[in-house]
Amino acid sequence: MTPIVTVDLDRWRAGGDAAAEVLREVDAGMQRAGFLLVRGHGVPQGLPAAVRTAARRFFALPEDVKQRYATSVGGRGWIGPGLEANGYAEGTETPPDLKETFAVGADTRIGDATVDDVWFLGNIWPGEVAELEILMAAYTAAMHTLSDELLALFTQALSLSRNPFEGLASRPTxxxxxxxxxxxxxxxxxxxxxxxxxxxxxxxTVTVLDREPGAGGLQVYTDEGGWEDAPYDPSALTVNIGDLLAHWSGQRWPAGRHRVLPPQESAPEEDLVSLIYFYELDHDARVTPLEPPIGKVGGLEPVISADFLRTRLDAITLG
Known part of the structure; x- marks a missing residue:
């Protein structure tokens, strides 16, 4: 048994009884763990593997070369070791996370420097791995399309008459x-x-993860089962919701709590590469929580997306 259910978007797209069953599975799975495995996602076959190959070339570069592309948490480029500790987001003091990151993001500037210089920074591409820019453009475009479709799926899972996110993600971060x-x-x-x-x-709102399985891999937390290894399906992407969507749901759906284990003595040579797409909304989107009986908690205050996110990003940044 696993706390994470698997849903097939092709069944949902087909409509009828199959789609209704998918929507029931989505709501039940989200209430249990805030996680899903998603098949029928439409990401071109072979694209994630090509991104990984290019990424491994980048991470294998000497540190002084990677340093040319260095940035801090929330920036664009290389986030080196020792700069991030995600446990601080929930108030847990931990040593720095054991990872390196290459980060890209939304760069469609709106013309307001106070916004653009935080949320729509220019991306930085390593000349030593020239193919990475083209590959990531294709990959993030597929992720953007999928994330919008997931938001539509989630609103249908709650039997809402309209998708409120259609007006809140015209230029999302x-x-x-x-x-x-x-x-x-x-x-x-x-x-x-x-x-x-x-x-x-x-x-x-949603996080879409393409990951490699491993001994030091992803674990998911539920109140019923505690920490459990996340199931892996090579044909599926791992999807979880974040704090902003949990707030919108009136805490009907918990944000998916998770961690990635340290490297294990049983697999000392194991290195893993994960591709993680964090989707949000327009920077100035006003998110109004759903009230009961759909929402679980009544009286939650509306929030502005950028303000809500900024406090959390600051919490995990070391130094």
Missing amino acids: WTCNINWYPPLTDLGPPEPGQFRIGPHTDFG
Whole structure:
């Protein structure tokens, strides 16, 4: 048994009884864990593998070369080791996460520097791995399309008469992180309480994860089962909701709490690359929580997307 259900978007798109069953599965799965495995996602076959190959070329570059593309959490470029600790987002003090990241994001500037210089930064591409720019353009376009479709799926799962996100995501903020988790042989033994990514929930609406399975891999938390290894399906993407969508749902659906285990002694040479697309909304989108009986908690205040996200990003940034 697993707390994460698998849904097929092709069955939902087909309509009728099959679609109704998918919607029931989505609501039940989200209430249980805030996670789904999603088949029928439409991402071109072979594209994630091509992105990984290019990313591994980048992460294998000497540190002084990667340093030319260095940035901080929330920026664009290389986020080196020791700069991020996701456990701080939920108030857990942990050593730095055991990973390196190459981050890209929304760059469609709106003409207001106070907004653009935070949410719509220009992307930085390594000349040493020229193919990465083209590959990531294709990959993030597929993720954007899928994320909009997932928001439509979620509103139907709650039997809403209209999709409120259609007016809130005309120029959304998003980030796509390529996370490299180095092997134990490179890092040495982890510190006590240190993870590849510490326990946390994501911040936005939906997160779409293409991951590799491993001994030091993803775990998901539920109240019923505690921490459990996340199931892996090579034909599916792992999807979880973040704090912003959980707030919108009136806490009917919990943000998916998760962590990535440290490298394991049983697999000392294991290195993993994950592709993580964090979708949000327009920076100035006003999100009004659903009241009961759809929502679980009444009286929650509306929030502005950018303000809501900023406090959480600041919490996980070290130094």
